[in-house]
Amino acid sequence: MPKGKYYQDFSILEKRELCPNTYYFKVNAPLLAKKIQAGQFIIIRPNYDSERMPLSIAGWDREKGYLEIVIMAAGRTSTEATQKNVGDRFQDVVGPLGQRSHVAKYEGACVVLGGGYGTGAVIPTARDLRALGNKVYGVVGARTKDLLILVDELKAVCDEVFVTTNDGSAGIEGFVTHALEQIMAREKVSMALAVGPVPMMMAVAKMTEGKGVETWVSLNAIMVDGTGMCGACRVTVGGKTRFACYHGPDFNAHQVDFNELIKRQRMFVEQEKIAFEAMQR
Structure with a gap:
């Protein structure tokens, strides 16, 4: 051909x-x-x-x-x-x-938080934020030090990077929110972007709510078609139905209905298990 x-x-x-x-x-x-x-x-x-x-x-x-x-x-x-x-x-x-991440020049610092595979996704946005003159902190979280990824790559585009592990094997013992808490105690934070497992993004949203921190989360994990035609990625944001693939993937974290999101992610768990087992035969 x-x-x-x-x-x-x-x-x-x-x-x-x-x-x-x-x-x-x-x-x-x-x-x-x-x-x-x-x-x-x-x-x-x-x-x-x-x-x-x-x-x-x-x-x-x-x-x-x-x-x-x-x-x-x-x-x-x-x-x-x-x-x-x-x-x-x-x-x-x-x-x-999808739409590009929201970037602007902020009064306070910006914090990008990556959990697991989500660390890669925050690197381009961190680079763009810093190019606009922002002070950018990076946070990388994992269950243990052996699961940390792309720390050096994130350091290359941030002013400072914090590492957290659930078991304390590297960096701060705990979750990415523990690092965020330390940063917010140190100086004014104007913007945060969290990409990773839904519980992690939900925790970041709860921590920053009501504190004047513009907070974004990425919801691309729930997509199927990716062009707004199938409707499988419906998510409620600010009381309105939005398509993660077309209107997102980044959304205002304080407006996302995380409880609905978690339920939707569990809809096809059994079918996914069957498909994976069939591949292994």
């Missing part, structure tokens, strides 16, 4: 393991790399018969034409993706999708 000017092979240029079951990929996608902005996402299909999977962007190079993504093997599709190696290619990569 002839290759037109819009052809992209989505070949894997680099792969490395960040921690058990979590991998960094550098993917050839020159057209996407020219357009992607901080906070936007892509959807990939690892193989022709794979499901669609939304992924945040950890970085890109517009000149060299590649994207950087982080994938944690948690279910069937993510496992299929992490089984790919350098020289292999993803079947499809669609994007850029």
Whole structure:
């Protein structure tokens, strides 16, 4: 088949393991790399018969034409993706999708918080915030030190980075909110962005509520179609129905109905389990 000017092979240029079951990929996608902005996402299909999977962007190079993504093997599709190696290619990569992260010059400091695989997603926004002259703190959280990822990469775009681990094996013992609490006690914080598991984002939202901190969370994990057509990513924000893929993925954390969000994430747990078990046969 002839290759037109819009052809992209989505070949894997680099792969490395960040921690058990979590991998960094550098993917050839020159057209996407020219357009992607901080906070936007892509959807990939690892193989022709794979499901669609939304992924945040950890970085890109517009000149060299590649994207950087982080994938944690948690279910069937993510496992299929992490089984790919350098020289292999993803079947499809669609994007850029969603709205870019909100960035501005703030009076106080900005804090970006990444939990697990979410650490990669906050790096581009941290870079843009700092480029605007903001003081930017980074917070990376994990259950234990062996699960911490991309700490050095976040340090490169922040003024200071805090590490937290649940078991105290590295950095502050506890959660990302413990680091945020220390930062807020030290100086005025005007903006926070949290990306990671829903309980983590909900905890950040509760901590900053009523304290004059503009707080954003990323809800891309609940998407299916990614273009606003299927309605699977409905979320209630400020009492109104919003599509995470089209209106987001970033939303005002103080307006998100997290209880509804948690229920929606649990809707297809059994089906996901069946699909993963079928792949292992």
